[in-house]
Amino acid sequence: MFKSNIRDDAGSGAGEVSRHSTLKYPFRLNFYEKPPLGDVTIEEFELFAIDRLRVLGEIESSWARNRPSEEVRKVVGDQCAKYVPLSNNTAKTVELDEQRRKDHIGHFVLRLAFCRSEELRRRFVKAETALFRVRYDADDTLERQQFLKSMKFDWSGITHEEGIALQDQLNTLIGAPEENTDFSGFLKVKWTRIPDLVEKRKVVLKGGWAFVPATEQSALVFHEFQTTLECALEATSKALPRLDEDTRIIPLLNNLSQGFLSGASFDWGSSTATTAGGVTADMIDEMARKHFPFCMRYQHEELRKRKHLPHFSRLEYGLFLKVLGLPIEEALIFWRKSFSKITDDKFNKEYKYNIRHSFGLEGKRANYPAKTCMQIIMERGQKDMECHGCPFATFASENLQTALMSMYNVGSQDMGEILHLVKGQHYHVACTRVWEISHGVKKGAGLDGESVTHPNLYAAKSREFEKARTKQESGEDVVMAEG
Structure with missing residues (x-):
C-alpha cells in the first residue's frame, strides 16, 4: 500500500x-x-x-x-x-x-x-x-x-555430488566437454518457478527440482x-x-x-496551445483530406453532408480545429459557412456563443483543451445522430473497412492488420498504422516511433511530414537542375 x-x-x-x-x-x-x-x-x-x-x-x-x-x-x-x-x-x-x-x-x-x-x-x-x-x-x-x-533470493547452488550425478545432462545442456565437473555456475530451484525455461528445455529436471545454468539465471530474476x-x-x-x-x-x-x-494513456503536450501557421477557414477542406485523423475527418465529412453537426460533435471537432491553429475569427467564418441552411439570426442566437465559449471568450473564460484519444475513445459517440467518438471503437467492421478504403486508400493486406488491432481494442495503434499507410511510411517508423495519443498530434506530425518531404523534393530538384 x-x-x-x-x-x-x-x-x-x-x-x-x-x-x-x-x-x-x-x-x-x-x-x-x-x-x-x-x-x-x-x-x-x-x-x-x-x-x-x-x-x-x-x-x-x-x-x-x-x-x-x-x-x-x-x-x-x-x-x-x-x-x-x-x-x-x-x-x-x-x-x-x-x-x-x-x-x-x-x-x-x-x-x-x-x-x-x-x-x-x-x-x-x-x-x-x-x-x-x-x-x-x-x-x-x-x-x-x-x-x-x-x-538475497532463496536459491541454492548445486552441490558437487548433485553435479556428478547429473554430469552428462548438465554438460550436454551447456555444451561442455563430457569430462567437465565444474558446475558451480548452476542454481537449484523448484521447477514451478521457471515454467518458461522448462517448456523451452533449457534446464535439467530431477525430483521436482530444476538445475539452471548461469546463462539462464536472468529468467529466475524476472x-x-x-x-x-x-x-x-x-x-x-x-x-x-x-x-x-x-x-x-x-x-x-x-x-x-x-x-x-x-490504450491511450496520456495527453499530448500541445493540446491546449494553438499551432502557429495561420490556419484559415478556406484551408480546412484540404487539410482534412491530407492531415486529419479518422475521427476528425469523419466529422468534417459529416458536417459537409449534413450542413450541421450535433452539440457534442461540434464541441469535439471545434476544439480540435482551435488547437490546429484556427483563430476565433476564422472559426466563426468556418462554422457560419458550414451551417449554410440556417439564417444569420439563428446562427448568432444558437451557435455563436458556444463557439466563442470554447475559445475562452465567454462564460468563465477557460482555455479549453482539445480532447485526447483517451477521452474520445471513452465517450463512445454514434448515438442519436452524434458522430463524435473514435470510429475504430464505434464503427461496425464493414463500415470501418468502407470508410478506411475511401478516406485513406487502405488496401486489403493492411486492412486485415488494422481489423485485428481493432478487435484487440488497440485503437490508437490502428490509427497509427493508418497514419503510416497514408503517408507511405514503413511500419513502425511513423510519429517518431510512437503511437497516436491525440488527434492534434496526428495532424501536427502529418503537416511536419509534408513540409519535410516538400523541402527534400525541392532540394533534389535543385541538384538535378545544377547537374
Whole structure:
C-alpha cells in the first residue's frame, strides 16, 4: 500500500539527498518491495504516474504492432530516457536519488490505479515485467551483480555430488566437454518457478527440482519480480477502499486506469496551445483530406453532408480545429459557412456563443483543451445522430473497412492488420498504422516511433511530414537542375 503523505503544495520538501552522500536508492534496479515514504505533492503524484504510463503504454503498443524484441528494447529505452531516466551509479552530473525517487513513486501510484481488477493487474504486471527486463539487460554488469546479492533470493547452488550425478545432462545442456565437473555456475530451484525455461528445455529436471545454468539465471530474476508484483497488487487491492474518501486521489487513479484500458494513456503536450501557421477557414477542406485523423475527418465529412453537426460533435471537432491553429475569427467564418441552411439570426442566437465559449471568450473564460484519444475513445459517440467518438471503437467492421478504403486508400493486406488491432481494442495503434499507410511510411517508423495519443498530434506530425518531404523534393530538384 502507498503510505506517503500527500501535499497540495508543490514545495520541494526537506532533506534533499546530495549527489555525493550515501544514496537512498543504491541501485538502478528495483523490486519495489517497500513503498515510498515522505511527502509527495499532488503534482508529483500525477506527473510521475503519467510519465511512467507513457512508457508502459508504448510497451503495449509495441506488442500490438508485433515489433521484434530488439526494436522493443530500443523503443522502450528511448521512452525511458525521455520520461523516466535512470542513470548508473557512475553518472556524475545527475541527481541519482531524484531520478530513482520519481521511478519509485510512479510505480506505486500506478499500482494503486491498476490493482482494482484482474484485467488491469494482469496487464500492469506484464508491462512492468517487460520494463524491468529492459532495464536489467541494459544495466552495468557490476551494479547488477551487487543488486542481485542485496536481494538475497532463496536459491541454492548445486552441490558437487548433485553435479556428478547429473554430469552428462548438465554438460550436454551447456555444451561442455563430457569430462567437465565444474558446475558451480548452476542454481537449484523448484521447477514451478521457471515454467518458461522448462517448456523451452533449457534446464535439467530431477525430483521436482530444476538445475539452471548461469546463462539462464536472468529468467529466475524476472519470474521473481513478476511473482512479487502479483502478490503486492493483490494486497494493495484489499487496502484500496481506505482511499475512497480522498477526493483528490480517486479521480486521478480513475483517469490513469481508464487511459491504460483505452490504450491511450496520456495527453499530448500541445493540446491546449494553438499551432502557429495561420490556419484559415478556406484551408480546412484540404487539410482534412491530407492531415486529419479518422475521427476528425469523419466529422468534417459529416458536417459537409449534413450542413450541421450535433452539440457534442461540434464541441469535439471545434476544439480540435482551435488547437490546429484556427483563430476565433476564422472559426466563426468556418462554422457560419458550414451551417449554410440556417439564417444569420439563428446562427448568432444558437451557435455563436458556444463557439466563442470554447475559445475562452465567454462564460468563465477557460482555455479549453482539445480532447485526447483517451477521452474520445471513452465517450463512445454514434448515438442519436452524434458522430463524435473514435470510429475504430464505434464503427461496425464493414463500415470501418468502407470508410478506411475511401478516406485513406487502405488496401486489403493492411486492412486485415488494422481489423485485428481493432478487435484487440488497440485503437490508437490502428490509427497509427493508418497514419503510416497514408503517408507511405514503413511500419513502425511513423510519429517518431510512437503511437497516436491525440488527434492534434496526428495532424501536427502529418503537416511536419509534408513540409519535410516538400523541402527534400525541392532540394533534389535543385541538384538535378545544377547537374
